Amino acid sequence: MGKWFKSGSPWIWMTGGAVSLSLIAVLGLLLLIAWRGLSYFWPAEIYQWQLKDQNGVKSTLIGEIYDREDVPTERLESAGHKFEHHPGETVTRYLIKTGNRERVSLDFRWVMATDIVSRSTPEGIAKFERSKNGNFYGYPKAVIVDGKKVTGDNLVTVLQQQIERAVELTGKAHSLQKSEIGTINYQLEQLRLSARKLELEDKLTEAKKLEFQQKKEQLNKDYQVLEKEFFDLKKKSGRDSVLVEDMTGDTIKLPLDTVLDVTFVNSMSTLDKIGHWFIGVGKFVADDPREANTEGGVFPAIFGTVFMVMLMAVIVTPFGVVAAIYLHEYAKKGPITKMIRIAVINLAGVPSIVYGVFGLGFFVYMVGGSIDQLFYPEGLPSPTFGSPGVIWSALTLAILTLPVVIVSTEEGLSRIPSSVRQGSLALGATKAETLWRIVVPMASPAIMTGLILAVARAAGEVAPLMLVGVVKLAPTLPIDMNFPFVHLERKFMHLGFHIYDVGFQSPNVEAARPLVYATSFLLVSVIVALNLTAISVRNHLREKYRSLEH
Structure with missing residues (x-):
């Protein structure tokens, strides 16, 4: 046993087990989010209940079962609820989505199982999806x-x-x-x-x-x-x-x-429900939001997220690569270079909301305000670039992710053998030509790795964007057919902020809960798609320049 411990095998198994548990936890979380989000689009059966409450008042209720839970009988009795017959230790209660917002004060209603006289699923009940006031059942x-x-x-x-x-x-x-x-x-x-x-x-x-x-x-x-x-x-x-x-x-x-x-859910077959599910998912991805973001789709948020991340990548990559090349290839070892490296490391640990405050003060008010004074005085006092917009969001996140790109690029440069540089110089190439034609292409996989990490972090950031450009609802996209076609000064929607707004600022929390899961799964899917694209480019570059390394 002692030899086995000294061989290091237990630590290998422990490491492998920890990695496996972490992977299972991540996949389980993603599956939970996907299930809770995507099941929202499955057509649920519409029930008609005949109810009789504790006071003997009879009523009819039409709606969908949204949730159910078991409540201790003692707690209900202490709250003043009276039962004709003792139901046992717990009572099941159902959360019913009743819709008909203009006729009923609340979209959702809790119903006790003890109050239910009968329940049926008539085929003649229709669900009307409306552009305002939610669903209507009848x-x-x-x-x-x-x-x-x-x-x-x-x-x-x-x-x-x-x-x-x-x-x-x-x-x-x-x-x-x-x-x-x-x-x-x-x-x-x-x-x-x-x-x-x-x-x-x-x-x-x-x-x-x-x-x-x-x-x-x-x-x-x-x-x-x-x-x-x-x-x-x-x-x-x-x-x-x-x-x-x-x-x-x-x-x-x-x-x-x-x-x-309009759908008659109770008369739909399984194939009809599957088709309706795909249509619902398609509408969620392609339509604009409505009803304070609790209904409709999230296309503007998807577009804003991808557009902002791509703009950030275009900004941060050249600056990060140039800074890494200077630090690794040109800067001499000294106090100034040491201070720059320490500053880069410290930048990676600054809270993201601090970057948002910096972006609002420097980019929006100072740089944007100066641009308005110089180039757009006719629009004042209404600001053009002197207000939060997509360009300032991209610049703020570019500064936030800059240390990641610098460190990753430097590591890639350090792995290139010095003999490659010396051979290029011996053949008569200048240092700039060596960097441009040999060193940077060989370091491109490391550059793409830094970009992948930067995209993964930037796509999920919300706190700084709340200050420098993201809004609850943007009426127009940053790209349209009006000259100059790309409007970088406009505000935009973001999937991360959409999750926060729907989950915590929605006037109808129960209706918004499944949309939080659906939007979260969509945000993860967008990040994965962006990362897979960058990884495929990195692998292509790695294979292309593999021969130079040998």
């Missing part, structure tokens, strides 16, 4: 198409057709508002700023005023045409409606321009 009774009431056997078919029509018209109106009408508004604002700039330079002549006025009048004419088309589309989309009987027995009229989809 029995469709009639569809009003252009003032005519449609009932009977073809009710469901007509309902789905009219919903598709309304969604298509609403999508056209939304697209018109964002693209063509948005472009005219942008051009009007640019025209105003151009006139203001000439006025500040004392160059606004009468001829220029007349030219600006003519352009403005033409844009206003185009705007009126598009506005008329927009309101026509809105009027057509809101033409039809559906009559639905809710759980109270009242018949409610729902305008179809607020309905996105």
Whole structure:
């Protein structure tokens, strides 16, 4: 036994066991997040309950079972709940998603198992997904198409057709508002700023005023045409409606321009549910958020996260590589070089929120404010670059991840044999040519390793971004069809901040809980995708320059 311990085998097994446990824990956490997040999109059965509370009041409830838990009977009795018959040590209670927000004060309601008289899953119950006020549950009774009431056997078919029509018209109106009408508004604002700039330079002549006025009048004419088309589309989309009987027995009229989809979950087969699940996941990835981020998709947050990380990578890589090359290849050993290395090490240990405060004070207020004073005085006092934006977020995270790139690149440079450098110099190459053509390409796998670590950290940071550019809801993306096409001064959405906002700032916590898991899994997937891309590039470079190492 003593020889076995002295051989070091126990430590090898302990290390292997610790690595295995860590891997299992990480995979288990990812599976938990994936299960809790992706199961949200699975169509849940809609139940109808007949209830009788402790006071003998009967009622009907329609909704989905969201959660369940066992509560000690003693605790319920101490809270004043009375039971007709003693239920035992614990009582099961269900969290029911009732929807119908404009009819019921809360989307969710706890129901005791002892209050349930009966429970059924009628096939005629429909779930209406709406653009506002959440879901609506009830029995469709009639569809009003252009003032005519449609009932009977073809009710469901007509309902789905009219919903598709309304969604298509609403999508056209939304697209018109964002693209063509948005472009005219942008051009009007640019025209105003151009006139203001000439006025500040004392160059606004009468001829220029007349030219600006003519352009403005033409844009206003185009705007009126598009506005008329927009309101026509809105009027057509809101033409039809559906009559639905809710759980109270009242018949409610729902305008179809607020309905996105209708599903009869209780009559769906397993294949239908699988197809609906894929559609739900696709909408979550591709749509814009709504209802204070508790409904809809997260596409702007995905785009903002990837765009900001790529912009950060473009900024941090050259600066980190140049700094590493200077420290390793040119700087002499001395107190100044030693201080620089200590500073780099200390930068890696600074809390991220400190970088956010620095970015707000230096980049946003100082650099951005100076840019506004020099190049955009016509926009003042409204700031252009002097307010948080995607460029300042990328620069802040570039400084945050700079030590990682420097250290990784230096390690790659130190592994290159000195004989390679000497051979290049002996053949007549200059030091700069040796670095550019031999040393840096051989160190490129190490550079990519540093970039991978930088991307992994930057994509998950939230605290500094809250100060330098990220917002709860960004109406426009940083990229559009308006010149200069890439707008680095705009604010953006981020998956990390979206998780924080939905999980802790949402007005409807219960509805937002599954979205926290879904967005978390999506953020992990985005980080993994970015890392796998960088790893594939690194492996390609490693194979390409492997022969030089030998």
